[in-house]
Amino acid sequence: MECTTQPNSTDATSMIRRMAQTLEPYIIEQRRHFHAHPELSLREYHTTDDIAQELDAMGIPYERPLATGLVATLRGTAAGAYLPDGSPRRRLLMRADIDALAVTEQTGAPYASKNEGVMHACGHDCHIAMMLGAMRILSTMTDQLAGEVRVVFQPSEENGRGAKMMIDAGVCDSVDSAFAMHIWSEVDAGTISCEAGPRMASTDWFRIDVCGSSAHGAMPQRGADALVAAAEMVNALQTIVSRNLSPYEPAVITIGELHAGSARNVIAGSAYLTGTVRTYSEQARERTHRLMERVVHHTAEALGVTAQLDLTRAHGAVVNDAAASKRCRRAAERVLGPNAVGSYRGTLSGEDFSRFLNRVPGVLAFVGTRNPAIGATYPQHSCFYTVDESVLVNGSMLAAQYAVDFLAE
Numbered sequence: 001m002e003c004t005t006q007p008n009s010t011d012a013t014s015m016i017r018r019m020a021q022t023l024e025p026y027i028i029e030q031r032r033h034f035h036a037h038p039e040l041s042l043r044e045y046h047t048t049d050d051i052a053q054e055l056d057a058m059g060i061p062y063e064r065p066l067a068t069g070l071v072a073t074l075r076g077t078a079a080g081a082y083l084p085d086g087s088p089r090r091r092l093l094m095r096a097d098i099d100a101l102a103v104t105e106q107t108g109a110p111y112a113s114k115n116e117g118v119m120h121a122c123g124h125d126c127h128i129a130m131m132l133g134a135m136r137i138l139s140t141m142t143d144q145l146a147g148e149v150r151v152v153f154q155p156s157e158e159n160g161r162g163a164k165m166m167i168d169a170g171v172c173d174s175v176d177s178a179f180a181m182h183i184w185s186e187v188d189a190g191t192i193s194c195e196a197g198p199r200m201a202s203t204d205w206f207r208i209d210v211c212g213s214s215a216h217g218a219m220p221q222r223g224a225d226a227l228v229a230a231a232e233m234v235n236a237l238q239t240i241v242s243r244n245l246s247p248y249e250p251a252v253i254t255i256g257e258l259h260a261g262s263a264r265n266v267i268a269g270s271a272y273l274t275g276t277v278r279t280y281s282e283q284a285r286e287r288t289h290r291l292m293e294r295v296v297h298h299t300a301e302a303l304g305v306t307a308q309l310d311l312t313r314a315h316g317a318v319v320n321d322a323a324a325s326k327r328c329r330r331a332a333e334r335v336l337g338p339n340a341v342g343s344y345r346g347t348l349s350g351e352d353f354s355r356f357l358n359r360v361p362g363v364l365a366f367v368g369t370r371n372p373a374i375g376a377t378y379p380q381h382s383c384f385y386t387v388d389e390s391v392l393v394n395g396s397m398l399a400a401q402y403a404v405d406f407l408a409e
Contacts, residue, residue, distance in 0.1 A: 233295065
């Protein structure tokens with residue numbers, strides 16, 4: 001059944017812009033509140049309660065299928081929004097992640113983190129605020145919604161578990177498409193990047209345990225040095241990307257930890273190192289895994305130790321659907337103007353929103369926040385990370401316009 005009276009896109013855009021003018025202080029206030037009270041993955045209890053309180057004030061129903069995070073529902077009232085059987089004509093899933101990082105903030109902002117050692121250093125506080133702003137806009141114009149919007153406030157993005165948990169709880173059931181935004185420090189403030197194709201990388205974690213034999217530091221020939229072997233592996237692993245993958249194939253192998261030894265005059269009997277692998281294509285991902293196994297095995301054999309490589313696949317790459325990307329670009333031009341559409345090559349940072357895009361077509365839009373004039377230049381995960389708050393209302397408007405446009409198709 002088709003919608004008998006399609007909402008007027010021009011009227012909807014005008015309404016979104018008018019609402020946004022009055023809502024900007026609210027959006028910034030919400031961002032600062034969540035920024036001051038960050039919580040780690042799967043511990044977002046107060047964050048979830050605070051989001052629920054805002055939804056209660058808007059009169060928007062929600063469910064809490066997990067211990068943290070929640071799922072809200074905006075029901076459209078446009079003619080034909082629901083079929084005779086009660087199901088929506090179309091249903092859009094919009095996702096905002098809500099967890100913070102184990103980072104000690106050093107911005108000196110008056111609304112800096114009150115939770116020592118925890119910081120919203122990736123912008124998830126902004127995602128919550130932008131989505132709440134979008135929901136306040138859409139809740140006043142349900143007659144422009146020819147279907148239903150399911151809004152997922154997702155926990156545990158930073159450790160790659162939350163999207164799967166929400167999907168297992170059924171949030172993708174009967175969903176036609178998915179939309180998300182990520183505030184981004186490498187995209188200029190005031191612009192939106194939503195190109196089609198790979199935008200963020202697949203994410204894998206690894207640990208390598210090296211077992212040698214300890215000995216006196218003055219008698220290295222009596223032992224098998226696990227520390228030297230581990231260090232050799234660090235260097236050898238770097239050649240996988242530089243010498244075994246095409247320069248046109250984006251990939252990164254990063255070793256973040258190396259632990260070995262117990263005293264300055266003892267040959268280390270054991271060592272371990274941990275890191276992450278990022279790739280765009282599944283072919284590069286599989287090849288990188290095979291080459292890592294080869295490097296670890298042969299380096300260990302050459303240096304007289306044993307080693308075990310454990311690889312964990314967190315999630316795949318974020319790949320924007322072409323039609324969804326085009327729709328997002330149109331929405332940005334409508335509500336923000338043609339100069340708002342920017343260009344960005346993508347990043348090898350990871351995002352578990354990819355799990356939603358594996359289920360349904362959709363788009364992740366980068367909301368630019370880079371502004372050297374106010375010091376908003378630090379990368380995600382930096383203890384100095386800050387944003388240009390003037391762009392947050394742009395994210396709310398983009399999400400609202402995208403929802404209206406998708407449901408009207």
